[in-house]
Amino acid sequence: MKKPFTFFIIFLIVFTGFSPLSQASAIPYWFKEGTYIKYAMKMPKNPEKNEVNIFMIWPRLLPKDTYNRIKKASEEDGSPLEIDNRTMISLFVRGNSYLTFEILNVTNETALVRVTLEMNNVSAGPGEILSRLVLSKVLHLNLSDMVYYEEDGTPIGPPTCFINPASPPKKGDYLLTPAFMKKYDLKGDDIVLTNVSFTWMEDKILHTHYKDFIPPYLFVESEGAYVIDDLTRGEGHTIITELIYEPDTGVLIATIFTDMTSELTSLGVIGAIALDRVNSRKLERLLEEGKDDREWWAQGFSLYDTNVKLPDYGSGRSPSTPARYFFALSLVVLAMTALWTERRWKR
C-alpha cells in the first residue's frame, strides 16, 4: 500500500510543481509559428454621410514608400497642399478595415510578429481615393520581458493582441514606452493603463465576426492621455484605447475605441475615430428592440479569423488547457493507483 501512495504523492508534487511554472511563463500555449489572428472593422455597403472612419497617421512612423504614396495621391489632383512630417495625416476610410497579427518565427528569446493594417476606400484629402492601402511591419518581440523592440533596440511597448492570463496587465503599465514616443517626436502625456477590470458586459454574450463569447471578459483601458499631433500649431488630441480579452487564452477578441497600441502605432496610427459601422447598426437594432440585457455587439475591431483554438462553449464551459491537463493526469494517476491496490489485494 505504501509504494503506490508514495508514487502518487511524488506524482502530485512533481505536477503541482510544474503547473505554476508553466503558468508563470508569459508565452501562451498557442503562441507558435504560423499562428494568426485577424480582426475586422466593417463598413456597410451604403454608408450614411457621417459613417466614416478616420485613422490619424503620424508621418514620421510611416515607411518611406507608403509616405510617398500618400503624398503622391494627395498631390495628384494639382492640390497646392503639401504633406509634411510635422502634422498628422487624416485618412478617411469608407470601406472595411482589417488588422492582422501573424507569428512568423519563434526562438527561445524572440518572436517575429508581422502586423498589418488594411484599409479600403481611403482618401487623404478631398478628391483623390486609394482603393486599398496596406500598412505592414515586422516587430521583434522579446520573450523574456514581453516587449516589442525596434531594430536599433528602442523598446516599443507590450503586445496588445494577447496578454498573459496568469499575470494580466496592471493599472499604470505603459502601453507605449516613453523612449519610443521620444524617438518619433510624439509629445504629450505618458500612455499608461488607467483601468483593468473583469466587469465589462459581465452578464452578456459578445458577438464578434468570428464567434460569440461568454463572460467574463478582461477589459483593459487607457484613457485621457494628450498627444500633440501638429508640431507647428502645437495642437493635439486625447487618446482612448479599450481592449477586450478572452481570459482563458489571453487573446484579444475585440476593441472599442483604439487609438494607440504598440502594433497600431508602429504602423503610424496615433488616433482612430473609427467603429465597426455594421456591428454598430446591429447593436442599435438590439437596443431598439430592448434585447441588450443578454447580448452585445463588438463595436470596434473584432475577431474575424484565427487559427488559435478558442474555448468552445458548446456543452457548458470547458476548463482552460493547464486545468484540462491536470484533470487528465489526475485520472491517469487514479487509474494507476486503483490497479496497484487491486493487484495487492488479489495477492
Add this chain to the structure above:
Amino acid sequence: MKRRILLGVLLIGGLLIGLVNAAGSVFTQSCWTPWDHNSDVREWSQDEWVWAGIHGQVLVCNGKFQKVLTDTVWGTTEGKGVDILSRGIVRDPRRSYAYVRYERYNGEVGTAFADIPNYFG
C-alpha cells in the same frame, strides 16, 4: 468719313472696355472664399444629445476647392447626458473636421462627425 472713323473708334473702344471688364470679372471670380459649415447632431431625448459642428472659409479657384483657410475655422463639440470620451477640432487645410466620441448610459459608443468641405459629414 469722320463719322465712320468715330464709329470705328467707338466700336473698338467699346470692345476693348468690354474685354477688360470681362477679363476683370473673370479674374475676380476665379478665386473666392465662401463660408462653409456642417454639423452632425444626434438627439435621443431633450436631455441626451451630442453635437459636432464646424464652420470656416474655403478657398475655391475656378470652381475647384483649393484649401480650407484654417485660421477661420471654428468648431463645436458638445454633448449632454452622455459620457464624452474625447472630442476635437482638426484644422487641416485639406479637410478640417470636428468630432465627438461618446458613450451612452447603456454602454453604446458612437461618433459625431462634421467636416468642411462637406464631403462626408
